[in-house]
Amino acid sequence: MSGWKLRALVAPPDAPIAATFDDNFVSTNIVAGYVLPDGYTVVARLPQAEAEVLSFAATFPHMNPPGFPEVKPAGAVNDSPLKLVRGDGAEFEAKFVGLDASTGLSLFESAKPLLSPVRETAQPLFVGLRVCVWAPLRAVEASVGAAVKNNPRDSELVVGDTGVIYMNMGEVEGRLKEVVRTPRGRAMSFRVEVEHVSPEWAGGVALTEGNSLIGIVDQGAARAANLLPAESVRAAAARVKARRASVPQPWLGARGNAVATTRAELFVERGWSREQALTLMRRQHGVLLTAVAPGTPAARAGLRPGDVIARVGRHDVRGVEDMTWVLKELGGNSPTQFRVLRAGAAPMNLPVRLSESQNPALETSRAEVFAAEAELMRARLSASSMRAKISEIEAELRGFEAQPVAGGEEQQRVLREKLREAQETARGASRVVAKLQRQLTEAQVRFRAATTAHPTYGIKPLLPFGVESTAFISTRVVDGVKESRRGLLVVAVQADSAMERAGVRVGDLIETVNGEPSLDAGWQTKLPTEPKAEIALQVLRDGERLSLKIHPPAQKK
Numbered sequence: 001m002s003g004w005k006l007r008a009l010v011a012p013p014d015a016p017i018a019a020t021f022d023d024n025f026v027s028t029n030i031v032a033g034y035v036l037p038d039g040y041t042v043v044a045r046l047p048q049a050e051a052e053v054l055s056f057a058a059t060f061p062h063m064n065p066p067g068f069p070e071v072k073p074a075g076a077v078n079d080s081p082l083k084l085v086r087g088d089g090a091e092f093e094a095k096f097v098g099l100d101a102s103t104g105l106s107l108f109e110s111a112k113p114l115l116s117p118v119r120e121t122a123q124p125l126f127v128g129l130r131v132c133v134w135a136p137l138r139a140v141e142a143s144v145g146a147a148v149k150n151n152p153r154d155s156e157l158v159v160g161d162t163g164v165i166y167m168n169m170g171e172v173e174g175r176l177k178e179v180v181r182t183p184r185g186r187a188m189s190f191r192v193e194v195e196h197v198s199p200e201w202a203g204g205v206a207l208t209e210g211n212s213l214i215g216i217v218d219q220g221a222a223r224a225a226n227l228l229p230a231e232s233v234r235a236a237a238a239r240v241k242a243r244r245a246s247v248p249q250p251w252l253g254a255r256g257n258a259v260a261t262t263r264a265e266l267f268v269e270r271g272w273s274r275e276q277a278l279t280l281m282r283r284q285h286g287v288l289l290t291a292v293a294p295g296t297p298a299a300r301a302g303l304r305p306g307d308v309i310a311r312v313g314r315h316d317v318r319g320v321e322d323m324t325w326v327l328k329e330l331g332g333n334s335p336t337q338f339r340v341l342r343a344g345a346a347p348m349n350l351p352v353r354l355s356e357s358q359n360p361a362l363e364t365s366r367a368e369v370f371a372a373e374a375e376l377m378r379a380r381l382s383a384s385s386m387r388a389k390i391s392e393i394e395a396e397l398r399g400f401e402a403q404p405v406a407g408g409e410e411q412q413r414v415l416r417e418k419l420r421e422a423q424e425t426a427r428g429a430s431r432v433v434a435k436l437q438r439q440l441t442e443a444q445v446r447f448r449a450a451t452t453a454h455p456t457y458g459i460k461p462l463l464p465f466g467v468e469s470t471a472f473i474s475t476r477v478v479d480g481v482k483e484s485r486r487g488l489l490v491v492a493v494q495a496d497s498a499m500e501r502a503g504v505r506v507g508d509l510i511e512t513v514n515g516e517p518s519l520d521a522g523w524q525t526k527l528p529t530e531p532k533a534e535i536a537l538q539v540l541r542d543g544e545r546l547s548l549k550i551h552p553p554a555q556k557k
Contacts, residue, residue, distance in 0.1 A: 031044050031045065031046055031047075031136060031203050032044065032134050032135050032136060032169060032203060032204050032205045033084070033108070034213055034216065035114050035115050036237060037117060037118050037119065037120040038117055039114060039116055039117045039118070040109060040110045040112070040113045040114055041097075041107065041108070041109055041110075041237065041241070042084060042094070042109075042110065043105050043107055043233055043236070043237045044105070044108065044203065044216075045105055045203035045216055045218075046106050046203070048104065051099045051106045052099065054082075054096040054099070054106065055096070055098060055099040055106075055246040058096050058097075058098065058246070082094040082095065084110055084114065090114075092110040092111060092114060093110070094108045094109065094111065095109050096108055097109055097241070097244065098243065098244070098245045098246035098247060099240070099246040099247070100237075100239055100246070100247050101246065101247060101248050101249045101358055102236065102239075102249045102250070102331075103228055103233070103236040105216065105228070105233060105236045107237050107240040107241065120212070123208055123210075123214065123230070125176065125179055125190075126176070127178065128175055129176040129208065129214075130173065130174075130175060130209055131173070131174045131175065131176055131192050131194075131207070131208065132171055132172070132174075132208075133171070133172050133173075133192065133194060133201065133204045133205070133206045133207075134171055134204055134205050134206075134207070135170060135201040135203065135205070135217065136169060136170070172194050172195065173194070173195075174192045174193050174194030174225070175192065175193050176191075176192055176214070177191045177192060177193040178190065178191040188229070188232075188321075188325055189218070189227065189228065189229065190206075190214065190215055190226070190227040190229055191224055191225070191227070192206060192225045192226075192227060193224055194223065194224065195223065201217055201225065202217050202218065202219060203216065203217060204216070204217040204225070205217075206225070206227050212230075213230040214227060214230055215229045215232075215233065216228050235329075239331065247331075247332070248332055248356035248357050248358045249328070249356065249357055249359075249360050250328060250331055250334065250355070250356060250360075251296070251297060251332065251354060251356055251357040251360040251364075252296070252297055252298045252327060252354060253292065253295075253296020253297050253298040253299060253355075253363070253364050253367065254289050254291065254292045254293070254298035254303060254364070255289070256289040256290050256320060256323075257288050257290060257320065258286075258320050259280050259281060259283070259285060259287065259319075260281065260284035260285070260318075260319060261319075262288050264277040264281065266288065266290070267280065267281075270288070270290075270306030270343065271343035272306065272343045273343075276343065280341070284318070285310065285316070285318055286308040286309055286310045286317055286318075287308065287309045287319065287320055287323050288307075289303060289308075289309065290305060291305055291368065292305055293364045293365075293367035293368045294367055294368075294370075295367050295371075296355075296363070296364060296367055297352060297354055297355045298352070300353075301338070301351065301352040301353070302350055303340070306342070306343055307340050307341065307342050308340070308341040308342075309323060309338055309339070309340060310339045310341055311337075311338070311339035312327065312330070312336060312337075312338055312339075313330065313336045313337060331354070332355060332356030332357075333353065333354065333355065333356060334353070334354050335352070336352055336353075336354070337349045337350070337351060337352070338350045338352050359450060361446075361449075361450040362450035364450075365446040365447040365449075365450045366447055366450075368446065369440065369443045369444055369447050372436065372439050372440040373440060375436055375439075376433065376437060376440050379429065379432050379433045379436050382432075383426065383429035383432075383433050386422060386425055386426040387426060389422050390422045390423060393418055393419045393422060394419065397415050397416070397419070400412050462488065462499065462510075465498045465499050465535075465550060466493060466494035466496075466497020466498055466500060467493055467494070467499040468491050468493075469488040469489060469490050472487060472488065472489035472509060485509060485540065486511065486518075486519055487509040487510050487511040487512075487517075487519065488518045489507075489509055490505065490506055490507060490509075491506060493505065498551075499550065501550075501551075502548045502550045502551070503546075504537070504539065504548060505541065507541070508540070508541050509539065509540040509541075510537055510538070510539055511538045511539065511545075512536075512537070512538040513535065513537060514536050515536065534549055534550065534551055535550040536548075536549055537549070537550065
């Protein structure tokens with residue numbers, strides 16, 4: 001991966017290195033991959049940022065901005081920057097097919113068969129099974145001569161004096177220690193006990209002694225590795241193959257806690273009686289929804305905070321982990337039935353259609369922030385209206401005091417009673433405002449956490465308006481003067497969208513939104529899912545700054 005794509009997509013916008021990338025810079029990463037039974041498809045776990053860059057580039061192959069031609073990495077053939085190296089050293093050009101966001105696995109296709117097709121047989125799994133884990137070793141500086149002298153099986157990946165990279169896969173043996181299964185009986189995760197696995201081994205391929213796939217390392221620790229099981233690996237590959245593109249995660253848009261670990265008070269706060277809460281807790285079954293973000297698939301289906309999800313489709317839900325894996329197995333855009341227990345109502349089945357998102361946590365928290373801001377604004381207006389009413393009553397009382405009239409005592413008594421009631425209402429409104437402010441702060445914290453956890457690909461604030469964009473920072477020296485350009489680079493504009501009607505074009509650099517820098521996260525939380533008010537953009541196009549406006553859709557009569 002090279003050039004401005006790497007600078008704009010891999011590095012966080014505020015990273016110092018973002019402004020120092022050279023457009024000829026090339027990033028190389030070596031990972032282990034597993035060849036599927038067809039002999040030419042390979043599944044592997046790339047570092048998140050690199051997988052997302054490849055996914056983004058595959059979706060928008062013609063995304064270079066004006067003046068920034070794509071630099072082809074040295075040695076690339078047939079426009080492919082990817083290379084597969086077989087165990088015997090044979091090299092194959094490869095194409096990136098897509099990223100499965102639910103598992104973090106990427107799928108590649110070789111231009112030529114790597115191996116002969118085989119029929120893969122299911123491997124019985126049991127605690128104590130002997131496992132071999134393969135993964136690349138870390139690079140160290142060494143000369144080519146040192147690399148040749150060392151035993152290749154024991155040597156680390158080395159960089160030769162000529163810039164050629166020498167690499168070797170390491171092998172470590174271990175035993176299957178634990179198998180965790182989903183409600184459907186599928187293996188959800190494995191834990192393998194090993195001696196010398198480090199965190200850098202994430203993505204390693206675990207095989208049996210007969211070279212059957214057990215799984216791919218999800219996390220590595222000092223003496224153990226957590227594996228994503230083979231069944232999940234194959235399912236991820238099948239999803240990407242079927243779509244011939246990256247597959248986002250399924251998105252529900254609700255948060256919850258396992259009934260078994262939830263305090264009774266939390267049930268009572270959401271409408272359940274204490275007796276009902278204790279009965280649910282004794283069953284230790286289901287997920288209590290603590291929040292449902294407005295405008296999400298969960299909200300559209302009619303789910304509410306306080307609902308207990310007891311079953312999804314045909315599968316019982318014991319806790320949050322169960323529910324998460326059932327939803328992942330269903331996939332996005334999947335209709336299903338939720339068995340819902342609701343306080344004061346008979347058990348019901350609600351039809352739910354999951355949506356898709358590269359970053360469900362970000363989408364949910366963004367919807368929560370927007371809803372919290374709207375509710376806080378309404379509460380502040382109500383509190384302000386009540387303060388205005390208090391001022392009016394106080395002014396009337398001062399008028400009576402300044403100019404007494406016959407019968408004024410009774411009117412003053414009535415006004416003082418109204419003032420007392422208004423002041424009590426105002427105090428209640430202030431408490432509501434304070435509570436909503438806390439809720440907004442909590443929602444903003446969740447939004448920032450989701451943004452930080454997924455700093456580049458997950459931020460798609462203008463996508464609902466018809467624009468695919470990405471963070472972009474460029475620094476150049478023109479006539480001895482350093483010039484910087486920062487903003488959201490438009491890489492695709494949807495036909496007949498609000499952005500196209502506003503005049504936005506591919507290659508535009510959106511510098512500000514409603515007067516705020518587009519790379520700041522603050523304005524992103526305030527955007528609704530569709531234009532409800534005019535949105536002002538400042539755009540840099542071919543060296544000229546333009547002001548564009550997105551107008552809300554016309555109201556239907």
